[in-house]
Amino acid sequence: MSKTKTILITGSTDGIGKLAALKLAEAGHQVYLHGRDADKLASVIAEVQAVATGDAVDHIDGFVADFSDLTAVLKMATDVNEKLPKLDVLINNAGIYTTASAITKDGLDVRFVVNYLAPYELTNALLPLLKQSSKARIVNLSSAAQAPISYKAFVGQERLDDKAAYAQSKLALTMWSMDLADRVASDGINVIAVNPGSLLNTKMVDEAYGHHWSSADKGANILTALAVSDEFADDTGKYFDNDIKDGAHGAARGEFGQPHADALDKEAIAELESQTQQVLQSLY
Template sequence: MTKTILITGSTDGIGKLTALKLAKAGHQVYLHGRNADKLNSVIAEVKAVAKGAAVDDIDGFVADFSDLNAVRKMAAEVSEKLPKLDVLINNAGIYTTASATTKDGLDIRFVVNYLAPYELTNALLPLLKKSSEARIINLSSAAQAPISYKAFAGQERLADKDAYAQSKLALTMWSMDLAATVAAYDINVIAVNPGSLLNTKMVDEAYGQYWSSADKGANILTELAISDEFANDTGKYFDNDIKDGAHGDARGEFGQPHADALNKEAIAELKHQTQTVLQRLFL
């Protein structure tokens, strides 16, 4: 069955590779990027490999995820264009950047890696509810650390690695809570560590080395998105490092997320702090 799939951050890295794989399999793929010219170039690449009627439906959306107003605008555009959405892959992420603070004074990692997918997903839930078997795949990481809410609110600065790890734990905690929230609508939610130090631009800029191919990440995203193997899995954390300790391309398996992702009190605090920040931004 052909699925309608939206992948954020899909002009580079494993997001782009996943888009190519899904288009080759005949699915309707919608991409996202910050730069319109780059997005259009990748859309053309994806169309060139697409199979079946889906080639006519491949398109994309432009939004800078460091600006939550742009995220909300993109969500409105997606909702206007698509009658339903079967799969949302929240892949867009950032580790290191020349400017670590957004125009609103927040750490860009918390905004791009957590608040943007939070806002986009909640806005697109009506489209996902129209699918008979929707899936939300959230890109977590092996790097996860307890959240400093002073840093989350923009009141203190963190090192790149700390901000990244805290934002990825926030995303994982929210994923576990979201799965319970949307369970009645047959929407599956999975958080996934796609693999440590994959051969991508982000990893190269952050570390200057890699352990595994980018295909390792793209392969698991593709499977989580469309394989019947995962049709009944929700509220789980897939760790793509488990089988070979991150040094290789073997597929991982479901594992235990960070303890805070299963802690109801910690999740309640995250939800409270999230609403506090969003209310401040949008009042």
């Protein structure tokens, strides 16, 4: 582990985001959390403060934003920019699979918004802060579930079931991650997309599937390592697959692997960027 880092983790009031926040604060890092419920966020901030060590104790805080509302995401970015002098690590962990209301107020599938457009907007708005770090890292939470994007669904003209919407949104995030890595390399910022492990013991997995393969710790451990370990100091533009280790669901850790082919296809990535800009321009 290297020196103390300033770290922002989205979707960190439960699941592997919360576990990673606890581990990182315990290791002495300054951790900023995010949640959509202010009371729950305050409660988790207190939990993280209780385990924080060193100077980190005075640098545990959080931000409230509903990631299904991109205006709220941009307001959070403004708040982060005003509060922090620099950002060493951004972990885009917030995600959604099943939900009672799959369509946002703007008529878009909530999975595309929360899992892809929100981190896209937040990250781009925080790039100036990340550039203030000597060697920043962005960790984007992908998934083993990645499926080609239907742009009719992406723009809200077609409805998808939960599984398809989730898999397409995660491929979008992974495609963007590979492109972002190229764009920010000269700024000393590394970008890694990670499948933290399939069917981990989290609330999201329980609501979606009702069973799990591995403990949530498996996912939190790889997030923690990708965030601060010197082992990954020079890795960027890569996809870490936490499932591929001896083919065993319970294995401690995976390795770098291949994402969906579209994530390495320049033409497909250019199409995603074009469609993304059109959707964003229609919203603001």
